[in-house]
Amino acid sequence: xxxxxxxxxxxxxxxxxxxxxxxxxxxxxxxxxxxxxxxxxxxxxxxxxxxxxxxxxxxxxxxxxxxxxxxxxxxxxxxxxxxxxxxxxxxxxxxxxxxxxxxxxxxxxxxxxxxxxxxxxxxxxxxxxxxxxxxxxxxxxxxxxxxxxxxxxxxxxxxxxxxxxxxxxxxxxxxxxxxxxxxxxxxxxxxxxxxxxxxxxxxxxxxxxxxxxxxxxxxxxxxxxxxx
Amino acid sequence: xxxxxxxxxxxxxxxxxxxxxxxxxxxxxxxxxxxxxxxxxxxxxxxxxxxxxxxxxxxxxxxxxxxxxxxxxxxxxxxxxxxxxxxxxxxxxxxxxxxxxxxxxxxxxxxxxxxxxxxxxxxxxxxxxxxxxxxxxxxxxxxxxxxxxxxxxxxxxxxxxxxxxxxxxxxxxxxxxxxxxxxxxxxxxxxxxxxxxxxxxxxxxxxxxxxxxx
Amino acid sequence: xxxxxxxxxxxxxxxxxxxxxxxxxxxxxxxxxxxxxxxxxxxxxxxxxxxxxxxxxxxxxxxxxxxxxxxxxxxxxxxxxxxxxxxxxxxxxxxxxxxxxxxxxxxxxxxxxxxxxxxxxxxxxxxxxxxxxxxxxxxxxxxxxxxxxxxxxxxxxxxxxxxxxxxxxxxxxxxxxxxxxxxxxxxxxxxxxxxxxxxxxxxxxxxxxxxxxxxxxxxxxxxxxxxxxxxxxxxxxxxxxxxxxxxxxxxxxxxxxxxxxxxxxxxxx
Numbered sequence: 001x002x003x004x005x006x007x008x009x010x011x012x013x014x015x016x017x018x019x020x021x022x023x024x025x026x027x028x029x030x031x032x033x034x035x036x037x038x039x040x041x042x043x044x045x046x047x048x049x050x051x052x053x054x055x056x057x058x059x060x061x062x063x064x065x066x067x068x069x070x071x072x073x074x075x076x077x078x079x080x081x082x083x084x085x086x087x088x089x090x091x092x093x094x095x096x097x098x099x100x101x102x103x104x105x106x107x108x109x110x111x112x113x114x115x116x117x118x119x120x121x122x123x124x125x126x127x128x129x130x131x132x133x134x135x136x137x138x139x140x141x142x143x144x145x146x147x148x149x150x151x152x153x154x155x156x157x158x159x160x161x162x163x164x165x166x167x168x169x170x171x172x173x174x175x176x177x178x179x180x181x182x183x184x185x186x187x188x189x190x191x192x193x194x195x196x197x198x199x200x201x202x203x204x205x206x207x208x209x210x211x212x213x214x215x216x217x218x219x220x221x222x223x224x225x226x227x228x
Numbered sequence: 229x230x231x232x233x234x235x236x237x238x239x240x241x242x243x244x245x246x247x248x249x250x251x252x253x254x255x256x257x258x259x260x261x262x263x264x265x266x267x268x269x270x271x272x273x274x275x276x277x278x279x280x281x282x283x284x285x286x287x288x289x290x291x292x293x294x295x296x297x298x299x300x301x302x303x304x305x306x307x308x309x310x311x312x313x314x315x316x317x318x319x320x321x322x323x324x325x326x327x328x329x330x331x332x333x334x335x336x337x338x339x340x341x342x343x344x345x346x347x348x349x350x351x352x353x354x355x356x357x358x359x360x361x362x363x364x365x366x367x368x369x370x371x372x373x374x375x376x377x378x379x380x381x382x383x384x385x386x387x388x389x390x391x392x393x394x395x396x397x398x399x400x401x402x403x404x405x406x407x408x409x410x411x412x413x414x415x416x417x418x419x420x421x422x423x424x425x426x427x428x429x430x431x432x433x434x435x436x437x438x439x440x441x442x
Numbered sequence: 443x444x445x446x447x448x449x450x451x452x453x454x455x456x457x458x459x460x461x462x463x464x465x466x467x468x469x470x471x472x473x474x475x476x477x478x479x480x481x482x483x484x485x486x487x488x489x490x491x492x493x494x495x496x497x498x499x500x501x502x503x504x505x506x507x508x509x510x511x512x513x514x515x516x517x518x519x520x521x522x523x524x525x526x527x528x529x530x531x532x533x534x535x536x537x538x539x540x541x542x543x544x545x546x547x548x549x550x551x552x553x554x555x556x557x558x559x560x561x562x563x564x565x566x567x568x569x570x571x572x573x574x575x576x577x578x579x580x581x582x583x584x585x586x587x588x589x590x591x592x593x594x595x596x597x598x599x600x601x602x603x604x605x606x607x608x609x610x611x612x613x614x615x616x617x618x619x620x621x622x623x624x625x626x627x628x629x630x631x632x633x634x635x636x637x638x639x640x641x642x643x644x645x646x647x648x649x650x651x652x653x654x655x656x657x658x659x660x661x662x663x664x665x666x667x668x669x670x671x672x673x674x675x676x677x678x679x680x681x682x683x684x685x686x687x688x689x690x691x692x693x694x695x696x697x698x699x700x701x702x703x704x705x706x707x708x709x710x711x
Contacts, residue, residue, distance in 0.1 A: 073392065076395050177385075188299070195289050199289060338530060344524070347545065
């Protein structure tokens, strides 16, 4: 347990936090890369997921993809793209985008396909076009589940971005890998604590958003439910 | 392909090491999550706490955990014990939720009927609850098994050999074939273990077979 | 013989399921408890095998207070049939039938042979023994439920709306079958139903319950149809038979139920 004390000592050093290579900069970089990859993945996954959920076609693909993604070693993707694209930022971003797609796809698909059939029928019967149906009924009602997918993807990506430092000079993983080389255990432990706190905070943040959205959607759907 | 053929021995050794690393956590997850999961399903108060705790634990990134465990518990950094402990923690965290779901999914009508015909508390658990929770337990265990197999590769980053060694070694030496072999071998191991679990499930739970259902 | 001695069941929430209920059910007879949902009939039934413990009062079987018996042993000595069979979905039909003998430690081939005989006794083809409950129709599952209840050769059978989930034609068939079995076996049967028709068809003694387990009227089907105790009973009896005023006519050796126009509707046993 002595190591915890040393780690806290490392963390209490203001020099560690400041500067272009400091902890704050690394945290910003880490979250920035994570957010960027989730955004890129969402651009690909959401339209596809909503389309599959809306039409009901290709639902099997979603299950197969999430299953396959679980078996695919993240380190494998990182090293593969590291070799193919070199040691810049590109390789980890591509690998992380691939990792984030299944959760986002599953969230969008599950959310949209779970929308109550009677609500959809009612929306059609009052004359909504397909476009209006998707944007004004299905997506708002699916929002909590879609955000659930973002939560899973974001956590996965924040987590995996620590590994990205293996192939690129990016994020909080830097401290872990350079600590491994120099046997600087206090730094490794300290950085580990930062990553853990970061993921837990992100998880909490998303759960709050998700709960708020769920409550809002329930209120939305409660009124019309009685009228059908 | 030539790289694979030239390095068959190394692949075989790493494969064996990989299996030795991933099998114990899978077994531990099942056994340890069982009592916790049952408690979680039976006591909603404790349940909510356990579920939050386990999902938070699962959110902890792998590499920091692999580094924190030896430093906190005093294991040597590059030891199989570290990897097995870390993966067991993930496995249990993931499995607790499935186990609780599995036991909550048992139809209370059937439990009541079993009590009414004279099952004792112990018999009720072993002969009714456990087998009926079986399908959901199996589904959870399959997820744990597949993700454990894939997570073991990260052990290579702290120097614990397994199929992940093909990834780090291939990357450092710039051998694309080696990295591809590492990815493919890991996926194959995951698929095979998943298939085995599925087969065991069919054997133990014949009533769940598709052609049995009317 | 089953005796209820002023039993009550009051839940911690204050809800009264049964209040001061007393009844004597003679051996080898069928007693039907009939009433709408929430009248406490199932609670009463479940007191007999201690699935429910009375808040006050006693239940006696052959003059012995069941509170003194071991609950698990007691349940194994009483046959229990419930709606939708309550079969274990992960056990084959035969294993379901011989559940209780196996629980008692009798696993041999004699038990299995007895199980097959029971399947035949309840009118099922023993060839279905190796199937699973999900592969059977609702009516067949119900028969298996009866066979399971009979497997340990209990003196008492408790039946909780056993035919409630099957369609009317099958229900009729199962009722006839139960009557036949009862002539053969002579068990003490407590049968809970909300269907007054079924209660009359099967019961030697019919107990009409209003909410809180209060007895509105008890007696033979003839007594109740010919002289309903009050408007609650006549409504209950009348409503289920299509709102027609009914009465019983005894002709030589049989009792015929006729409606207000004198049209015969059926024969009571």
